[in-house]
Amino acid sequence: MQITLDTRPFDALETEALVSYIFEDGDVTQGRAAELDKLTGGLLGRLIKSGESTGKALETTLVHTPAGLKAARLLVIGAGKREQFTTATLRKVGGVALRYLKSRSVHNFVFSVREGDATEEKAQAITEGAIAADFETDKYKTEKKNNKHIESLAIGGYSEGERAAGEKGITRGRIIAEAQNFARDLVNEPSNKLTPRILAEKAQAMAKEAGLEVETLDEKKIAELKMGALLSVAQGSVEPPRMIVITYNPANPKPGAPVVGLVGKAVTFDTGGISIKPADGMEKMKYDMAGGATMLGIMRALAALKPNVKVICVVPSTENMPGGRAQKPGDIQTAMSGKTIEVLNTDAEGRLILADGIHYAKLLGATHLVDAATLTGAIVVALANVNVGVFGSDQAWTDKLLASAKAAGEKMWQLPMDDEYREFIKGSFADIQNIGSGKGGGSITGAWFIREFAGDTPWIHLDIAGTAWNDEAKSWLAKGPTGVALRTLVHLVMSL
Ligand code: BES
Ligand code: ZN
Ligand code: ZN
Numbered sequence: 001m002q003i004t005l006d007t008r009p010f011d012a013l014e015t016e017a018l019v020s021y022i023f024e025d026g027d028v029t030q031g032r033a034a035e036l037d038k039l040t041g042g043l044l045g046r047l048i049k050s051g052e053s054t055g056k057a058l059e060t061t062l063v064h065t066p067a068g069l070k071a072a073r074l075l076v077i078g079a080g081k082r083e084q085f086t087t088a089t090l091r092k093v094g095g096v097a098l099r100y101l102k103s104r105s106v107h108n109f110v111f112s113v114r115e116g117d118a119t120e121e122k123a124q125a126i127t128e129g130a131i132a133a134d135f136e137t138d139k140y141k142t143e144k145k146n147n148k149h150i151e152s153l154a155i156g157g158y159s160e161g162e163r164a165a166g167e168k169g170i171t172r173g174r175i176i177a178e179a180q181n182f183a184r185d186l187v188n189e190p191s192n193k194l195t196p197r198i199l200a201e202k203a204q205a206m207a208k209e210a211g212l213e214v215e216t217l218d219e220k221k222i223a224e225l226k227m228g229a230l231l232s233v234a235q236g237s238v239e240p241p242r243m244i245v246i247t248y249n250p251a252n253p254k255p256g257a258p259v260v261g262l263v264g265k266a267v268t269f270d271t272g273g274i275s276i277k278p279a280d281g282m283e284k285m286k287y288d289m290a291g292g293a294t295m296l297g298i299m300r301a302l303a304a305l306k307p308n309v310k311v312i313c314v315v316p317s318t319e320n321m322p323g324g325r326a327q328k329p330g331d332i333q334t335a336m337s338g339k340t341i342e343v344l345n346t347d348a349e350g351r352l353i354l355a356d357g358i359h360y361a362k363l364l365g366a367t368h369l370v371d372a373a374t375l376t377g378a379i380v381v382a383l384a385n386v387n388v389g390v391f392g393s394d395q396a397w398t399d400k401l402l403a404s405a406k407a408a409g410e411k412m413w414q415l416p417m418d419d420e421y422r423e424f425i426k427g428s429f430a431d432i433q434n435i436g437s438g439k440g441g442g443s444i445t446g447a448w449f450i451r452e453f454a455g456d457t458p459w460i461h462l463d464i465a466g467t468a469w470n471d472e473a474k475s476w477l478a479k480g481p482t483g484v485a486l487r488t489l490v491h492l493v494m495s496l
Helices: 031-039 043-049 087-102 120-134 160-188 196-210 219-224 228-234 282-305 350-363 378-383 395-408 419-423 442-454 486-494
Strands: 002-005 018-022 060-064 073-078 108-112 152-156 213-217 242-248 259-264 266-270 310-320 331-334 340-343 368-373 388-392 412-414 459-463
Touching: 002 120, 002 160, 018 031, 018 087, 031 043, 043 060, 043 073, 060 087, 073 087, 087 108, 087 120, 120 152, 120 160, 160 196, 160 282, 160 486, 196 213, 196 242, 196 266, 196 282, 196 310, 219 228, 219 242, 228 310, 228 331, 228 340, 228 350, 242 282, 242 350, 259 282, 259 350, 259 486, 266 282, 266 350, 282 310, 282 368, 282 486, 310 350, 340 350, 350 368, 350 442, 368 486, 378 388, 378 442, 388 395, 388 442, 395 412, 395 459, 395 486, 419 442, 442 459
Parallel strands: 002 152, 018 073, 018 108, 108 152, 259 310, 259 368, 266 310, 368 459, 388 412
Antiparallel strands: 060 073, 213 242, 242 310, 331 340, 388 459
16 A cells, blocks of 8 residues: 655545544534535535534544545544544544445545644554554455455645655654554464464564564574473474574664563464363464564564664464473473473463563563563453553553553553562462462463563563454454554654
């Protein structure tokens, strides 16, 4: 999809569809809305007065051959309450526009921003919204909807003076959203098409193309390095594990600057192992590598955005299978750090592979850690599919992430990590156990387990089990992988 900036006035736009947005107050007497209303002989005012358009967030009204315009259609989208309108709303409105028009076989459209919205940030958001909305999960369908694709989107409402800012926003938005779709593509792959070995190959190819340093540890190297926690999960499968390491080196590194370690869980399929999961819904466990995919996508974006910060990405990848050699409840494993772990539940495998991933990232020089993982079903109980669960060992570092989440328009909510919860994972027969012995707080005990391996290094854990997968299509996003946390973490690194 081509995305350009268009500075022409409304009545000069020859397009299949012109898109604009209105607020719930129904006020079209000012700025761009007034201009459009006047040109169309009061059309906007009539739509609102009749009650057909209310401005309610993401509501759509389509008018064919609107008088006064060269555009074949006018699509009016609700943007909600004017005082609550944010860049995040506009990102969604952009996504809704694309999916609405694409499904109606439109091939090109102009999305015109309102007065005050002709900024770099808003152009970036519309671009991100549109590219993410364009992602479909029909890769393995033999009959594709061939005629349904958007060829070009022009972002309008900018003056010539605002062109440079708008175009900068488009460029940045494209880099970020294409990285997000790269991650979603990986998450969408079923486990027979994406084993740890295949994931490592794809990561390698991406890194080479992006000009990033990459090294994959195979099962032999993993054993040599004594990554016992990762190996314990992998031993139940015939597919060997991989530890993917990608490094971004800035051109002019500042001495003493932070080195960010991004660690992502990539269990390409989680059966639960011997503590096997119920059959119902187990097919979804192909997305148990979403944390790893997100981190790979971030590296792809950073290679193009070129921040002045070193970033080390570590992705431990394995299947969690109940094979004949699988670990069993009660088994005691020694992690790479030397800590011993009592595996009380083989389905709490994500924290095991992250233990070695985190430790390895520290060995490679990471001074600030973030991990992302589809770690617990309990986070769905706590926050449903709305917020990412955030856990941190250092409030200043965590606050930076929460600020980036806000700026990137991703909902994240910090949960507590009181010392009391740490008691839950004290081991009876080893240093720690991989599930809590107390009742409840499953996401927090999971976080505490990982934190044991981060030690004093400032660390954040993102539990994306509830947010990495859309069970139902939204009007701005397809059903399936969401690519959540990518935009936030790109923003975080860029802000350092
Ligand atoms: N991959 C799952 C977590 C998960 C659940 C992801 C639902 C996405 C949707 C994880 O490995 C797991 O099985 N966690 C267990 C932990 C428990 C045994 C302490 C869980 O949440 O049930
Ligand atoms: Zn599991
Ligand atoms: Zn899992």
